[in-house]
Amino acid sequence: MTRNVAVYQSLQSADEVTLNVFAAACAERGSAIYQELVDDADREWFAQFLELAWSSLSGEADEGELADAIEEFQEWAESVETEDSEGKDFYVMQSAMLAVNAIAVHLNPTAARAEMSGQTLETLLGGFDHRLGGGQPVIVRAGEPSPPPGPLQRLEQDAQNAILQSLSARADQGRASQELLDGIRASCRPVHDEIATATSSVAELAGWDVHAEEE
Template sequence: MHENSHAVGSSDLSWPDLKVAAAAVAQRGSTFYRILGPQEDREWLDSVLELLWSVADGQDVGDECAQVLEELGEESQADDYDSSHSEFFAARSLEVIGNALSVALRPDRERVECSFLALRELLSILDFRLGGSVPVITRYGDPPPPPGPLESGEIKAELLVREELSPGADRTDAVSRIRNESVRFSVELGEPIGYCFDEEES
């Protein structure tokens, strides 16, 4: 059975754990905005991610989250752009961050699931580009093709978060481990993102 968009869910996560999952997916997807968004926003991005991890650690920073979320409401949405443009990826990444801020204020499973799917969508597009943009044709009734390596990595990252937060798991330093893995994932995304969009601009 192939990993697919239904492979991982958040239905078994508690309200506090949803905040951790939301911070983690925001961190993993933040590289799109870091590379493709305005350079002057990078310091702001780091401060927002730090804020989300403070929420994941159980700190009371709701007022700060609400203020940033209000500012984000003025930003453009991914639907304003075609998916062939870098602005689409930057805006979608920003939407995932906005979802995490919303979850920090009010835990919402649907928002976390939407963030999972949004990041998988971006990574599947990168996989397609890195694979030479060759379409895969399937016949009616055939299973969909398996996800590419980047999308598969995101699915595994979601599974890791769920395993770390599962009942009976050793929760000691779980948030720290999840954060470290999410940061590692986001750093590794820099090379394929840069390659795809350097090619686009050349």
């Protein structure tokens, strides 16, 4: 899969605000996967992490609260089996980690952490593209270019590009205004909805029970 290399290179010189918002936006779009695969109680639990990630950007959450949230997630993660990278629980865990990583980026803003959010979501959506495209293996011989990204991965790459453009154009290079944050979060909705539809289709193809734990 062809990755969004130019964006990840840009993150290397990005300021902390850009790193934080980039990770939160990835979590917002990727939350569709988690929300489609779990029950109502788990959706509500996850929503708290996602809201905390966005609240941290506007200074409404203290570091103690953020650290506690990460610890709570780690305790939950230990109870989830994710050895099967083709199984529902793998996608549930990885999409949930996007929200937690957004919190982690706020506590320790590094380009590597922010890039991990983008790379993780590209991997998940690339997997969906593969499944929805028939699941045929793609052989790339030495010296040959990587195949182009599928429609979902390309959609995510375009969204990442747009986020960086919005942030680089802001007049105040300090904390992002609430208006800008609200606008960026709202801009994630169309991609979120596309991912939700795709998740439902993948779950049907794979025979996943989307509202129950896998046995």
